[in-house]
Amino acid sequence: MMKKFILAIGAAAVLSSCAVQQPVVPGKVNVQDVAQMNNATANALLYSLPTTVIRVNVEVEKTISKVGPFYRYSQKMLNVSDVVTEDKEEWRIKSVNVETYGRPDDNKRYSISYSGPSSAPFINLTSSGVLAGVNSGFVDSDCYLKEFTVTEVPTIDDVNFNDVAMIEKQLVKTSTAAMAEETANYIYKIRKRRFKILASDFEQLPPDGQSYEVMVRELNQLEKEHMELFIGKTETFTMTQSYDIIPDKMSTNNDVLFRFSTVSGIVDKMDVSGAPVYFELEANEEKQLPDAVVAEEKGQEVRNGLYYCQPGKATIKIIDKNVLIKEKEVYLGQFGQVISMPSNVLEQENVSIRINPKTGALQSIDRK
DSSP: OHHHHHHHHHHHHHHHHHHOOOOOOOOOEEEEEEESSSSTTEEEEEEEEEEEOOOOOOOEEEEEOOOTTTTTGGHHHHHHOOOOSSEEEHHHEEEEEEEEEEEEEEEEEEEEEEEOOSSSTTTEEETTEEEESOOOOOGGGGOOOOOOOOOOOGGGGGGSSSTOOHHHHHTTOOOOOHHHHHHHHHHHHHHHHHHHTTTOOOOOSSSSSHHHHHHHHHHHHHHHHHHHHOOOEEEEEEEEEEEOOOTTSSOOOOOEEEEETTTTTEOOOTTSSEEEEEEEEEOOOOOOOOOOOOSSSSTTTOOOOOEEEEEEEEEEEEEEEEEEEEEEEEEEEEEEEEEOOOOHHHHSSSEEEEETTTBEEEEEEEEO
């Protein structure tokens, strides 16, 4: 019996020794340019680096001036001389904003093949397949392709005086002069009524302060609507037009963005009725980094790590004729250099990497 017990302990010790000494197979990761691959690889993940798109948002303001039907009588009946005397539309550029976002670059598509334990399977992509990181759980919402629509603004025909609540005494008059006189008398009555409320000169007063405010506000609106019949209406509307530009190192990147007219607003770049507004881009010279693919010891395979971008910097200028209206520095992925991390970064477990999906730039490497 004792002999069997000793044999059992010995067998268990041998098994335990084998379990401890069993080598752990390290993970392997290799990242390849899809364009240079001959065949698809099993256990491979695909991602793209971005082309940086510049979006110029131009906010313009339209002011419509509409002549009131009684404008000829404003001086005589109300002693007002500052009135609209002709229908017109005027446009101006209110503001210009420049932003960027990433779009997948078909020439920068990569395949991640892996085996064993690593962080490689946990890549974060945008909805369009642009790399946003590895094991980071972070995707910048601004990286998505944002659709824009041009908002239509009213025309001068849409501005009228149909909403003025005229009383019967005004409507029964048979001439414009008589209607204007009755309207002027009504304006004086509104002012007198408002004065009595403010001076508390009524036999029965509203029970609370809020009622005072409501009454005065309604009388103010009523006076404004009737005054506009004399002095005219001036209304302002805004709209935003957006332009997407994908700069190219091989092009000049200096062009007419659009043309602008104070009468018609934004017009086509070929419409000479408007003055040109230029888009100018000047790229900064960037120092090239050495190739990040490291040749390992002789007899071992050469593996690439995660490809990312060292973006280039450029200065954008928006010029209205000869006046600079916007200047901004931006980073562009296509003006930079694609480089590779060492393969052993992804071969570690629980590594977190953040990549800017607008430019492809490396933002951080952490260990979770």
